[in-house]
Amino acid sequence: MSSILKQSVNHSKALERAISFEELSYRDGMELMNYDNMHILGAVADGVRKKLIGETVTFVNSYYMNYTNVCAASCQMCAFYRKENDKDSYVLTKDKIIQRVLSAKKLGITEIHIVGGFHPTLTLDYYEDMMKIIKNTYPKLNIKAFTAAEIFYLSKLTKNSVKEILSRLKESGLDSMPGGGAELFHPEIRSQIVRGKCNGQEWLNTIEQAHDLGIKSNVTMLYGHIEKPEHIIDHLIKIRELQKKTNGFITFIPLKFSLDNTELEKNKLISTECASTYDLKIIAISRLMLSKMINNISVYWVAYGKKLAQVALFNGGNDLVGTAFSEEIYKAAGKSTNITILELIKIVNEINRIPAQRDTFFNIIKKYK
Numbered sequence: 214m215s216s217i218l219k220q221s222v223n224h225s226k227a228l229e230r231a232i233s234f235e236e237l238s239y240r241d242g243m244e245l246m247n248y249d250n251m252h253i254l255g256a257v258a259d260g261v262r263k264k265l266i267g268e269t270v271t272f273v274n275s276y277y278m279n280y281t282n283v284c285a286a287s288c289q290m291c292a293f294y295r296k297e298n299d300k301d302s303y304v305l306t307k308d309k310i311i312q313r314v315l316s317a318k319k320l321g322i323t324e325i326h327i328v329g330g331f332h333p334t335l336t337l338d339y340y341e342d343m344m345k346i347i348k349n350t351y352p353k354l355n356i357k358a359f360t361a362a363e364i365f366y367l368s369k370l371t372k373n374s375v376k377e378i379l380s381r382l383k384e385s386g387l388d389s390m391p392g393g394g395a396e397l398f399h400p401e402i403r404s405q406i407v408r409g410k411c412n413g414q415e416w417l418n419t420i421e422q423a424h425d426l427g428i429k430s431n432v433t434m435l436y437g438h439i440e441k442p443e444h445i446i447d448h449l450i451k452i453r454e455l456q457k458k459t460n461g462f463i464t465f466i467p468l469k470f471s472l473d474n475t476e477l478e479k480n481k482l483i484s485t486e487c488a489s490t491y492d493l494k495i496i497a498i499s500r501l502m503l504s505k506m507i508n509n510i511s512v513y514w515v516a517y518g519k520k521l522a523q524v525a526l527f528n529g530g531n532d533l534v535g536t537a538f539s540e541e542i543y544k545a546a547g548k549s550t551n552i553t554i555l556e557l558i559k560i561v562n563e564i565n566r567i568p569a570q571r572d573t574f575f576n577i578i579k580k581y582k
């Protein structure tokens with residue numbers, strides 16, 4: 214570490230502790246949220262990333278399928294949901310699902326990422342059949358499906374326990390779960406950005422049961438809207454605590470709030486997306502708060518764009534999520550979302566790191582250097 218960096222770090226107890234790989238407390242986290250030298254913070258997070266993970270930047274060849282945009286909830290931060298009678302509402306039929314899986318197969322996809330709205334009338338059979346159809350059509354595909362929030366809703370709707378729902382879906386082919394629906398757990402902020410979705414504790418309880426059944430998952434955090442620093446740190450600590458219990462989280466994916474077409478924008482509660490420096494701060498602090506507990510910090514290029522994603526990889530990130538073919542949720546909020554493996558390799562090569570295609574569980578399939 215350069216002497217200038219050393220001197221600067223000496224002024225921050227939290228950074229000193231981070232460099233020594235000590236577990237950061239809530240107070241440390243708050244200190245970092247208020248720390249305004251992004252160069253130092255980013256450099257420390259980058260150093261920790263190097264020690265924990267090395268120079269490889271991973272990505273998965275993934276295909277997104279949103280089976281329905283009909284949703285009983287109406288979250289203020291969401292541009293995706295429709296009501297059943299809306300002209301552009303849809304539910305994918307069996308035939309459509311097969312078509313989509315065959316398209317994924319042609320692209321050499323290894324993982325299908327499936328999420329949807331809280332459909333008020335679809336029965337559990339629909340979800341079980343979806344899993345079976347996909348497994349029959351393309352057995353090698355890892356089915357990463359249904360957020361903990363969808364599972365919780367389905368449990369309430371069908372009056373089955375969360376465990377029963379998860380067990381039946383696993384039996385039908387579910388391999389892993391995405392990390393969505395976590396948003397921010399703290400009730401003070403959650404009540405202002407979601408309406409009709411499970412609370413933070415219910416999300417955590419649901420994902421814990423999935424982990425207990427051997428279903429690993431990702432975990433996300435939606436930031437860059439109307440949250441306060443304490444909501445970010447509270448969220449990260451709750452994730453870290455659950456990881457100590459289950460070791461079931463695969464990667465942490467901070468999701469930048471995308472403004473267009475959301476109720477938060479329409480009601481003028483927020484008029485611009487957060488600054489890039491805040492994005493980098495969130496990546497860096499996530500790396501430091503989760504250090505040694507979750508060592509994969511994913512940079513979601515769909516939300517950042519390719520150039521900022523490159524910078525984020527020098528502020529603590531080590532993974533680019535994936536190709537995200539056919540992504541629709543960020544698309545509804547005005548972002549372009551498709552990218553090929555070759556483009557991902559180029560992003561990584563340009564910053565002189567090592568591109569590697571991975572599977573859902575971060576096993577390396579192929580290195581490109």
Ligand code: SF4
Nearest residue numbers: 284286287288291294
């Ligand atoms: S975020 Fe999810 S639960 Fe909330 S309205 Fe959108 S689709 Fe529905």
